[in-house]
Amino acid sequence: MKKVRMSLKGIACALLAGMAFASCNKKDTPAPPQPKNAGIQLVHASPKTGELSIDVNGKKIQDKVQFLNQSKAYMAVDVQNDAALKFTLDGSKVVVDNKYKLADKGTYSLFLYDTLLNNKIRAVLLNDNLSDPGKGKTSLRFLHLSPNTPNVDIDVFKGSDSIRLVSNTPFIGEKPDVAVLSTFKPIASGDYRVKVKVKDGTVKTILDIPSVKLMEGKIVTLYLSGLAKGTGALGVGLQQWQHK
Template identity: 25%
Template sequence: MYFTSKIKMPIRKRLKFAASLIVGSLALTGCLVNLESPQLPPAAYVSIFQGSTAAPAMDVFANQNRVNQSPLTYSQIIPYSAFFTGTRDFRFSAFNSATALLEKNFVLKADSVYSIFVADKAAGIDAILIKDIWKDPVAEKSQLRFVHLSSDTEPVYLEISGSTNPLIPESSFKAISDFKEVNKGNYTLRVKSKETNAILIQTGTLEIQGNRVYSLILRGLSAESTGDKKLDLQLVTNYINY
C-alpha cells in the first residue's frame, strides 16, 4: 500500500485555494501569474493521477501548455492546480516526445474541482475526468471514495472494518465512486471480489483522520505478483479542512 503526501485545498475560496497549492506555479496551465491579484480570471482546479501500468514517464499538456516540469511516472500525482476554463485539449506524451500517446478534450467550469485519472486500455492509455464533489469535512469525520484502476481485476467491493455493510457495494475497472462519510478512527480496508467474496487485497491498520477527504485507489495488475506494477492500494488526501 502506498500513501501520497497531503494536499491542502480550500474549496470554493479561489484565491485562498490558489495560494495553498503545494506546487505553486509548477503545474499551472495557462499561467495564472499573480495569485494575489483581485482580478484573477475564472479558474478550475485539476489534479492528475498516473494510474496506467503501460505508460512511460510522461509529459502532460493542456492547450499546448506543459503541465508538469518533471516526468510524470506511474502512481505519481500532480496536485490540484489552476487551469483556465472552457474546453481544454489535454495531451499525454512520452517524456520529451512530440508524439501524443493520448489526446482528449475536457470541459472545465469555473470554481470547479476535478481529478483526471490516467488508466490502461486495450491499446494505449485512457484518461478519465471526474468532478470532485464533497461536503466540508468536520473534526470527527472524513470522506472517502474508491477508484478502480486495475485493468485485469474483476468487479470488486470495498469493506471497512467495524461495518456490516460494504462502504462501496460495487466497483468495476475505471469506476470512481462518490465520496462516502466515515467516522475518524483506525480501520482495515478490504477489497473483495464481487463474484467470489475473496479478499483480493487489504490495508494494514489505517488511521482515517477527521477533517479529511481521501481517495483510495486500486491500481496495478492482479497478474503481477512482484514489482511496482503488482496489485496495490494507494491512499491520496484530496483535502484537509484546517
C-alpha cells in the same frame, strides 16, 4: 466684488461640470474581465505506461510523471475556453489528447487508467466536492482502476465493527459513469483494517491491509491499481489519493 463673485461662481460650475463628465466617462468604461480558472489534479494510474509529459492549453506544465505519482496541489487552469490536456510518452507518443469543459472555480481530478492499446490510454475527469465532511468524518470515494481484476468487495474494520464499503464493483471500463464515480460519501475518521475481495468460484481476499488512516476533515479517493498477477508496483494495490 460683483465681478469676483461671478468668476468664482463660474469656476464652481466648471468644476462641477468637469466632475460630472469624468463620472460619466468612468461609468462608460467597462471593467476588465476577471480571469476564470478551475483547479485540477492529474493522477497517473495506467499500469505499464512509462513516464508522461503533460501539456495544458499548449504549454508543458510537468515532465516525467510516473505511474502512481504522488499527489500534487491543484493547479490553476484557464477556463475561458475548453481546457486542452495532452499527455505524451517517450517524447513523441501522444497517449491522451482531450478537451474538457471546466466550470469557473470548479475542482477536478483527471485519472489516467487502463493499459496502452494502439498507443492510447483512457482518462476520466471527476468533479471533486471539497466541502467539509463534518466533525469526525472523512469524505471518501472508490475507483476500480485495475483492468484485469474482477469485480471487488471492500470491507473495512474498526475495532469490532465492520462496514461493506463497496460491493461487487467492476473496473470502470471504457464508458465510466462520471456522476456516480465523482460522488464522495462520509465515513467516520480513524484507522481501518481493509480487505479487498474477489469472487473466483469462492470468495478470495486479494488484499489485507492492516491499517489505512482516514483523517478527519479530509477528502480522499481510494483506488485499486495495478494488474492481477503483476509484481511489485504493478501488482494489485489500494492507493489513497488525498484531495484536501
